[in-house]
Amino acid sequence: MNKKIYLDHAATTPTKKVVVEAMLPYFTEKFGNPSSIYEFSGQNKEAIEEARELVAHAIGANEREIFFTSGGTESDNWAILGIAENYKSKGNHIITTTIEHHAVLHTCEYLEKNGYEVTYLEVDKDGRVNPNDLKEAIKETTILISIMLANNEIGTVQPIEELGAIAKAAGVLFHTDAVQAVGHIPIDVNAMHIDLLSISGHKLYGPKGIGALYVRKGIKLRSFIHGGGQEKKRRGGTENVPAIVGFGKAIELAITSMEAESKRQAELRDYLIEQVLERIPHCRLNGHREYRLPNNANFSFEFIEGESLLIMLDMKDICASSGSACTSGSLDPSHVLLGIGLPHEIAHGSLRISLGEQNTKEEMDYLIESLIVIVARLREMSPLYEDYLKKQAKIER
Numbered sequence: 001m002n003k004k005i006y007l008d009h010a011a012t013t014p015t016k017k018v019v020v021e022a023m024l025p026y027f028t029e030k031f032g033n034p035s036s037i038y039e040f041s042g043q044n045k046e047a048i049e050e051a052r053e054l055v056a057h058a059i060g061a062n063e064r065e066i067f068f069t070s071g072g073t074e075s076d077n078w079a080i081l082g083i084a085e086n087y088k089s090k091g092n093h094i095i096t097t098t099i100e101h102h103a104v105l106h107t108c109e110y111l112e113k114n115g116y117e118v119t120y121l122e123v124d125k126d127g128r129v130n131p132n133d134l135k136e137a138i139k140e141t142t143i144l145i146s147i148m149l150a151n152n153e154i155g156t157v158q159p160i161e162e163l164g165a166i167a168k169a170a171g172v173l174f175h176t177d178a179v180q181a182v183g184h185i186p187i188d189v190n191a192m193h194i195d196l197l198s199i200s201g202h203k204l205y206g207p208k209g210i211g212a213l214y215v216r217k218g219i220k221l222r223s224f225i226h227g228g229g230q231e232k233k234r235r236g237g238t239e240n241v242p243a244i245v246g247f248g249k250a251i252e253l254a255i256t257s258m259e260a261e262s263k264r265q266a267e268l269r270d271y272l273i274e275q276v277l278e279r280i281p282h283c284r285l286n287g288h289r290e291y292r293l294p295n296n297a298n299f300s301f302e303f304i305e306g307e308s309l310l311i312m313l314d315m316k317d318i319c320a321s322s323g324s325a326c327t328s329g330s331l332d333p334s335h336v337l338l339g340i341g342l343p344h345e346i347a348h349g350s351l352r353i354s355l356g357e358q359n360t361k362e363e364m365d366y367l368i369e370s371l372i373v374i375v376a377r378l379r380e381m382s383p384l385y386e387d388y389l390k391k392q393a394k395i396e397r
């Protein structure tokens with residue numbers, strides 16, 4: 001193949017051309033500050049409100065419940081810190097899981113250092129939370145439950161409706177990080193009993209640095225950024241109008257094509273999973289086989305390092321991701337893979353493939369053939385594999 005094969009859409013997606021085109025006038029001729037009084041700026045205010053409606057529509061919310069943020073990380077921070085502060089008089093206990101994104105986990109750790117108590121629910125071997133564990137963890141002092149809708153590494157989708165119903169019955173607010181789910185699987189905040197929900201623009205073919213937090217009507221949430229009266233005085237700062245417009249356009253397109261595109265990607269994913277598991281020995285699929293994002297496949301290959309695998313895939317023009325905590329520059333296996341019970345040595349040999357709208361069956365075939373060759377090459381160089389082969393030979397003798 002003589003082009004790059006991008007298979008890392010869970011990390012980020014390309015901004016669609018039509019999205020960029022929708023944004024462009026807001027950098028140049030429509031540059032006005034939406035807070036200004038004159039008509040020239042009024043059109044920017046309208047553009048923001050149109051985008052707000054599109055975001056609300058995507059998750060079954062009302063536009064008054066949508067607040068624009070700088071992305072998923074800010075939305076997660078705002079939801080958790082805001083509720084923790086506003087509902088402090090009711091209690092100081094928060095429930096989350098061991099496999100959340102760091103935007104949630106590190107925020108919870110920060111709160112723990114500041115007098116809050118956090119319960120980290122364990123997940124099963126496929127990455128799912130047991131609803132009974134959630135029921136048992138709720139106490140008098142519980143003010144917030146934060147459980148992601150779909151996991152960014154292994155793609156497992158949680159039983160969100162059931163978990164939301166438990167939170168509702170207990171009178172506890174329910175936040176979900178839906179950054180990887182929006183535009184891939186249907187979401188309805190009312191049917192799923194969700195009180196707060198985080199979204200990010202750049203995971204659904206929109207621009208980077210823009211996202212939203214859904215906050216159910218009636219919930220008290222403190223201002224996250226103090227300043228002007230923007231976003232109903234809850235998030236000060238002149239709005240990033242081009243990014244908001246692009247985000248609105250991207251989410252509209254994602255929702256329109258979701259059904260057909262998810263089906264197409266799930267077929268590619270299933271083909272990839274089937275071929276890899278069948279043709280590469282000592283390999284496992286991570287995450288739930290059925291309850292998983294249509295675009296995610298995560299494998300562990302025994303006796304090899306995920307980092308070496310990524311480098312060799314890169315040499316074949318394939319962009320993918322491993323299960324290491326690469327953002328921190330560390331090579332520790334990811335907390336998600338350890339969270340589903342993988343031993344360190346197996347978690348180390350992991351690979352995340354996340355598909356997108358441009359990927360084709362031909363690319364899957366190229367990936368599969370490349371993986372077969374690369375995994376075999378890396379194993380030839382692996383002392384662990386050599387030991388394994390020797391042991392096998394002894395057993396067979």
Ligand code: PLP
Binds near residue numbers: 010011073148177209
């Ligand atoms: N939450 C999840 C599940 C994610 O996958 C990501 C990004 O990787 C984030 C939050 C952070 O989103 P952003 O990059 O918009 O800050």
